[in-house]
Amino acid sequence: MPELPEVEILRRELQAQAVGRTVADVCLTGRRPGSFTQTDARAVLVNRPLVAVRRRGKLLVLDFDGGHSLIVHLMMVGQFLLSPPFASEPRDVALTLQFIDGTMLTLGQVDLQYVHLLPTKHVDAWPATQSSLGLVARLGVDPTGPHFTVEALAGLLHGRRGALKLLLMNQSVIAGLGNTYVDEILFNARLSPTRVAGSLSPDEIRRLHAAIAEELARGLALGGSSEMAFVHLDGTPGRYQDAFRVNQRKGQPCPVCGATIERLKVGGRGTYWCPQCQQSA
Numbered sequence: 001m002p003e004l005p006e007v008e009i010l011r012r013e014l015q016a017q018a019v020g021r022t023v024a025d026v027c028l029t030g031r032r033p034g035s036f037t038q039t040d041a042r043a044v045l046v047n048r049p050l051v052a053v054r055r056r057g058k059l060l061v062l063d064f065d066g067g068h069s070l071i072v073h074l075m076m077v078g079q080f081l082l083s084p085p086f087a088s089e090p091r092d093v094a095l096t097l098q099f100i101d102g103t104m105l106t107l108g109q110v111d112l113q114y115v116h117l118l119p120t121k122h123v124d125a126w127p128a129t130q131s132s133l134g135l136v137a138r139l140g141v142d143p144t145g146p147h148f149t150v151e152a153l154a155g156l157l158h159g160r161r162g163a164l165k166l167l168l169m170n171q172s173v174i175a176g177l178g179n180t181y182v183d184e185i186l187f188n189a190r191l192s193p194t195r196v197a198g199s200l201s202p203d204e205i206r207r208l209h210a211a212i213a214e215e216l217a218r219g220l221a222l223g224g225s226s227e228m229a230f231v232h233l234d235g236t237p238g239r240y241q242d243a244f245r246v247n248q249r250k251g252q253p254c255p256v257c258g259a260t261i262e263r264l265k266v267g268g269r270g271t272y273w274c275p276q277c278q279q280s281a
């Protein structure tokens with residue numbers, strides 16, 4: 001699934017290539033209806049320029065002139081593509097923004113229930129009651145932001161009895177990390193995914209903090225991870241998956257110690273790790 005680096009890459013590309021374009025039409029073609037209709041979207045977006053694209057955890061927020069925003073969660077395999085030309089043909093398109101200059105932004109491979117249309121002023125408090133993924137109002141700290149210090153991470157871990165991996169994936173604690181990056185982060189930090197989160201020493205917390213920054217930066221620098229369906233706005237894949245050290249390497253030798261990479265389930269999530277490098281004590 002797209003995680004912080006992939007969503008941030010799309011944010012930057014949308015900001016650079018789509019912002020400033022004015023909507024001529026909106027088409028909803030998802031197989032199932034979402035929380036708003038095509039008529040709703042046309043009423044508030046047509047003839048409005050896209051003015052900004054923001055990221056909140058793994059969510060993209062597209063702000064339009066006139067005071068409305070689209071919030072999008074790409075889920076497992078969602079893709080934004082900007083044409084023309086499409087480097088890869090859009091598949092299973094749920095929403096299309098046609099711009100007056102002839103370009104077209106499509107959102108594919110995501111159910112419309114993960115797309116929301118609401119007044120921009122309500123985005124940060126959204127949604128007050130709905131219990132779905134990545135609620136903006138309940139998102140935790142952004143691990144690339146200024147508030148994510150070693151001390152802040154220590155505070156988030158303190159007293160937590162659950163598995164370290166699950167805490168790192170909890171969007172209401174840290175917003176933007178998911179299954180793929182957390183496995184690489186924990187390998188980098190030499191920490192077991194099953195460690196009790198609250199049991200880390202100060203030195204281990206410093207290692208974990210550094211590993212989070214390193215792996216997110218590596219993912220960004222390599223253009224994101226396309227081990228599933230992530231592509232850039234022009235359809236090209238990223239290369240972080242080629243740099244995986246544990247993900248999808250079950251049975252292969254650890255690149256550091258040579259022991260065999262194993263796969264286990266942590267909270268139901270497939271987890272790759274090196275039992276020799278990653279301390280479980």
Ligand SMILES: [Zn+2]
Pocket residue numbers: 254255256257258259274275276277278
């Ligand atoms: Zn190892």
